[in-house]
Amino acid sequence: MTVLEEPNKACVPLAEICLISGIPEEDSGDxxxxxxxxxxxxxxSLQEVTERYEREKQKRRALHNSLIELRGNIRVHCRIRPSLPFDHAAGHSVSQDRQRNSLENVAYAIDDETVLVKCSRPGHAPINKTFQFERVYSATESQDTVFADVAPLLTSLLDGYNVCIMAYGQTGSGKTYTMLGPQLEENFAFVSEDESELGIIPRATQELFRLISEKPPGSYWVDVSVVEVYNNEVFDLLAKDSCGKVFGIKRDVVTTREGKSDVPLLTYETVANASEFLHLVIKGLQLRIRHPTLVHAHSSRSHLVVTLTITTIVSGDNFGTSWEDEQINQRLNKEVSCTCPQKTKESKSTSSSRASSPAQLEAAEKLKQVKTRLQLVDLAGSMSGVTGAALRETSFINRSLSALADVLGAIAEQRSHVPYRNSKLTHLLQDSVGGDAKLLVMLCISPSQKYLTESMQSLGFGTRARQVQRGQVRKRNLTALSKTK
Structure with missing residues (x-):
């Protein structure tokens, strides 16, 4: 007997279908x-509709990104981490029923732009809440997928725009993993056996130097600074003592006459490739404040800000025609204007001995430095329910994150005064948050009911950040012409 099969269903005899449909059995073959x-x-038809839907979705996303560019809005992505062992750690004073409920997953990515959160309280009907962002990553999506959406910002960096990528979320939500990747616990070195696990910071640097390698030699160089904000104080994690040993030195944040934030005496190190950069970052991470928390044993208790300053040498001759010309241009340019405080004395003495050369002065006049900045920020996680010595540092963390929310609120409401100086964190990030950079906020949340309150707070922060309109981000002039005489 001929049968028709449907997936996951019992086989249905064709004769029975024909009988029900009133079709003669001799016509069953037809x-x-x-x-x-x-x-x-x-x-x-279904395949065609699906493909058309995907094409239209890509077009809509491209138009949405263009609208974000024009409005100066903040891009917000959300990443839901997978369940981890500490999610199932039993509490001493929690009932078994409540413990069982806290293990349930309540946050889901229902598509690549929407987060669904199942909110429930005892004695109340459950409520489903949805949050829309530019991109949402499920617990199964890889570091490769996350970085693929970040990489286009690095092209903008070399096109003359400042860029800031900031990870926000509670302690243990996956911020440091997203930004740095897995780390060895003893020396905080990056695990290099599996590069697919590397986070945004090492990947962004590799991509940046790859893009620079495609440019004329000597037309770019990169300086790096690494600071942390701990208990509302800024520490320079690349500063060295008289013996050359790296140790954190307290620095201050000031506002320049131009209204920009600056850290006087901050240490900058010039790097030639991604390996040199990662070596410096590892040194800084070894000094970063980490304390055990209720969530995990190596929680970062400070905000980490890694800044790469890209200096572009622009000339009216489009960087010359040979490698030797580029080296001469770079050397002359360094003599005219130095990028680091440590180089200032050398520059003055060198330039004074060579200032009499008309050829050098003419060449220097044709050059211009354009600086763009990439800030990579791993914010410390908010946390509640702590006591003892951890209470003070948690209070500073929560206050600085609250100050960041206040700044975004003031910008969104277009207030005449934006309270950047209420926190060293917001003062340090003033130029990036205030509209002088393309800003991407990477929300990191836990899927567990156990951390529902913290996840809702993070999602609320991201929703408010999306509403901020800062005006179109300004582009640095990369087409400088030689001075007219």
Missing amino acids: FRELFQMKAFDLEQ
Whole structure:
């Protein structure tokens, strides 16, 4: 007997279908062929509609990104981490029923732009809440996928725009993993056996130097600074003592006459490739404040800000025609204007001995430095329910994150005064948050009911950040012409 099969369903005899449909049994062969053709046509139509939907979604996303550019809005992505062992750690004073409920997952990525959160309270009907962002990553999506959406910002960096990428979320939500990747606990070195696990910071640096390698030699150089904000104090993690040993030195944040934030005496190190950069970052991470928390044993208790300053040498001759010309241009440019405080004395003495050369002065006049900045920020996680010595540092963390929310609120409401100086963190990030950079906020949340309150707070922060309109981000002039005489 001929049968028709459907996935996950019992086989249905064709004769029975014909009997129910009133079709003579001798015509069942034609009916079977017709049925298969219809099924094939439906599958083809479904595939075409799906492909058309994906194309239209990509177009809509491109238009949305263009609108974000024009409005100066903040891009917000959200990443839901997978369940981890500490999610299931039993509490001493929690009932078994409540403990069982806290293990449930309540946050889901229902598509690549929407987060669904199942909110429930005892004695109340459950409520589903949805949050829309530019991109949402499920617990199964890889570091490769996350960085693929970040990489285009690095092209903008070399096109003359400042860029800031900031990870926000509670303690243990995956911020440091997203920004740095897995780290060895003893020396905080990056695990290099599996590069697919590397986070945004090492990947961004590799991509940046790859892009620079495609440019004329000597037309770019990169300086790095690493600071942390701990208990509302800024520490320079690349500063060295008289013996050359790296140790954190307290620095201050000031506002320049131009209204920009600056850290006087901050240490900058010039790097030539991604390996040199990662070596410096590892040194800084070894000094970063880490304390055990209720969530995990190596929680970062400070805000980490890694800044790469890219200096572009621009000339009216489009960087010359040879490698030797580029080296001469770079050397002359360094003599005219230095990028680091440590180089200032050398520059003055060198330039004074060579200032009498008309050829050098003429060449220097044709050059211009354009600086763009990439800030990579791993914010410390908010946390509640702590006591003892951890209470003070947690209070500073929560206050600085609250100050960041206040700044975004003031910008969104277009107030005349934006309270950047209420926190060293917001003062340090003033130029990036205030509209002088393309800003991407990477929300990191836990899927567990156990951390529902913290996840809702993070999602609320991201929703408010999306509403901020800062005006179109300014581009640095990369087409400088030689001075007119």
